[in-house]
Amino acid sequence: MTPCAKKRRVPLEGDKKNPKKLMTSYQLYINGQFVDSTSKQTFDSINPFNQEIVAKVARANAEDAKLAIAAARKAFDEGPWPRMKREERAAMLKAISDKINERKKELTKLEVDDSGSTIRKAGEDIYLSARNMNYFSKLAAMELTEPLTELSKPGISQNIVVREPVGVVGAIIPWNFPLKMAIWKLGPALAAGNTVVLKPSELTPCTAIELAKIIHEIGFPAGVVNIVPGFGNEVGEEIVKNPMVDKISFTGSTAVGKRVMALAAEHLKKVTLECGGKSANIVLEDADLDLAVDGAMYAIFYHQGQCCEAGTRLFLPKKLHDEFIDKLIAKTKRLKLGDPKDPTTDLGPVISKKQQERVLGYVTKGKQEGATVAVGGNAPNDAKLAKGFFVEPTVFTGVKNSMTIAQEEIFGPVLSVIQYETEDEAVRMANDSIYGLGGGVWSKDKDRAMSVASKLRTGTVWINEWHLISEKAPFGGYKQSGVGRELGLEGLKEYTEAKHVHIDELGSRDKKPWYDTVVPK
Numbered sequence: 472m473t474p475c476a477k478k479r480r481v482p483l484e485g486d487k488k489n490p491k492k493l494m495t496s497y498q499l500y501i502n503g504q505f506v507d508s509t510s511k512q513t514f515d516s517i518n519p520f521n522q523e524i525v526a527k528v529a530r531a532n533a534e535d536a537k538l539a540i541a542a543a544r545k546a547f548d549e550g551p552w553p554r555m556k557r558e559e560r561a562a563m564l565k566a567i568s569d570k571i572n573e574r575k576k577e578l579t580k581l582e583v584d585d586s587g588s589t590i591r592k593a594g595e596d597i598y599l600s601a602r603n604m605n606y607f608s609k610l611a612a613m614e615l616t617e618p619l620t621e622l623s624k625p626g627i628s629q630n631i632v633v634r635e636p637v638g639v640v641g642a643i644i645p646w647n648f649p650l651k652m653a654i655w656k657l658g659p660a661l662a663a664g665n666t667v668v669l670k671p672s673e674l675t676p677c678t679a680i681e682l683a684k685i686i687h688e689i690g691f692p693a694g695v696v697n698i699v700p701g702f703g704n705e706v707g708e709e710i711v712k713n714p715m716v717d718k719i720s721f722t723g724s725t726a727v728g729k730r731v732m733a734l735a736a737e738h739l740k741k742v743t744l745e746c747g748g749k750s751a752n753i754v755l756e757d758a759d760l761d762l763a764v765d766g767a768m769y770a771i772f773y774h775q776g777q778c779c780e781a782g783t784r785l786f787l788p789k790k791l792h793d794e795f796i797d798k799l800i801a802k803t804k805r806l807k808l809g810d811p812k813d814p815t816t817d818l819g820p821v822i823s824k825k826q827q828e829r830v831l832g833y834v835t836k837g838k839q840e841g842a843t844v845a846v847g848g849n850a851p852n853d854a855k856l857a858k859g860f861f862v863e864p865t866v867f868t869g870v871k872n873s874m875t876i877a878q879e880e881i882f883g884p885v886l887s888v889i890q891y892e893t894e895d896e897a898v899r900m901a902n903d904s905i906y907g908l909g910g911g912v913w914s915k916d917k918d919r920a921m922s923v924a925s926k927l928r929t930g931t932v933w934i935n936e937w938h939l940i941s942e943k944a945p946f947g948g949y950k951q952s953g954v955g956r957e958l959g960l961e962g963l964k965e966y967t968e969a970k971h972v973h974i975d976e977l978g979s980r981d982k983k984p985w986y987d988t989v990v991p992k
């Protein structure tokens with residue numbers, strides 16, 4: 472057990488040529504201490520660009536999850552955190568934001584190595600992680616108790632709604648925005664006074680443990696934040712099932728989200744589920760064509776298409792189709808695949824070999840079902856990229872909305888282009904999906920765009936934009952894209968229980984309405 476939060480370096484096993492080579496290792500963070508897993512097992516976090524080991528990470532199992540949950544439970548039931556003054560909690564969250572900012576460069580580099588994010592994307596993520604946490608610190612300071620003015624009547628009663636923390640929160644996150652997702656869970660959960668057990672993705676655990684170090688340095692009370700990297704079926708399910716956890720906040724695929732909801736039902740746990748998407752990007756006939764082409768590329772190819780709200784289905788009016796596609800193909804061909812550390816790289820690798828195979832499998836399926844690959848469609852044939860899990864940016868034309876590539880989440884740089892005749896048809900096809908996360912409309916006429924936007928059954932719609940998610944606005948999904956909302960005041964409230972307090976002002980026995988019902992006067 473090491474009580475300090477220093478980065479440990481251990482010899483890289485099996486590196487016979489260079490036995491002195493050291494590498495980073497990470498422990499679990501439980502009850503304010505950095506510890507090995509009870510099984511002593513570790514797993515390797517792999518750089519998706521060159522397959523080198525980024526770090527050896529302690530592999531939490533169900534036993535470790537139980538220890539972390541017990542620590543969080545004690546910290547909630549007996550510790551100072553939920554009882555602290557709002558301003559004190561806010562100051563500690565602000566300190567997290569400041570320390571992320573101080574360590575921006577180092578965290579960006581680690582995120583690039585661990586996740587294959589391009590340095591431009593990772594830099595933005597770390598900046599936003601700090602900014603988002605700064606916002607949550609302001610929410611932490613906010614008075615959430617609200618008077619119920621419609622109900623309160625002087626001389627009769629005063630009624631208020633008090634917002635209290637839910638308790639112990641189990642937070643489970645994916646690999647596509649590793650630090651930012653950790654902040655999106657920890658920020659509001661802690662701001663509301665909860666304690667947390669966070670499980671990062673087994674594919675990108677590193678920056679979450681660096682975050683644990685930051686939290687440790689700041690001096691959070693033991694057990695308020697516990698971070699247990701490991702695998703979903705081992706540590707994740709224990710967090711979801713354990714009766715000492717009051718709420719699960721999950722971000723990941725819809726398939727796992729369904730499992731999480733089913734397991735959480737055993738104890739009727741509160742759940743927030745942020746799941747998959749197949750977002751429709753509708754270009755109207757009067758759109759600024761060049762802007763819409765660039766927007767469509769940004770919507771799908773940002774982070775190699777590994778964004779939950781990526782614009783994966785592009786709806787084009789028949790009249791614009793050919794000109795639009797010509798421009799789109801020409802520009803897509805100019806995108807540079809490369810080392811994610813190189814600032815001129817547009818697309819890095821996808822997260823893993825398995826993901827690369829999955830994405831290429833969908834390309835095969837699209838061709839089999841009759842769609843046409845207009846550009847891309849393969850792993851690049853480039854010796855410099857041979858060790859990376861790359862997929863060329865791919866555009867399918869001739870797609871029908873019923874095809875697999877238009878219905879299932881691919882989570883890679885693959886765009887399905889679908890033609891439409893009328894706006895109503897575009898809207899109908901856009902909504903013909905099990906998902907409802909994001910969506911976009913491109914038009915010079917704001918009223919017309921707004922009318923289409925209002926018909927889309929999705930949690931976010933951008934007009935002449937994409938990917939802009941603000942910490943101040945609610946984010947989440949309709950249909951199978953999720954349950955509940957993250958971010959904004961609505962996101963904060965998801966981590967609270969609403970308690971109605973009725974304070975009598977009648978002040979006299981005679982005026983009580985219930986005497987005549989059961990109790991004799």
Ligand code: NAD
Nearest residue numbers: 644645646671672703707708723724727745746747748779
């Ligand atoms: P995933 O569902 O495979 O895993 C997500 C997390 O759940 C990981 O930490 C994983 O270890 C854990 N997990 C897996 N099985 C589990 C189980 N049985 N019990 C408990 N935990 C379990 O998703 P992923 O591949 O890591 O991420 C990609 C998915 O995340 C995509 O579907 C994407 O759309 C979604 N996503 C959604 C949002 C959103 O806000 N809606 C944001 C980012 C990513």
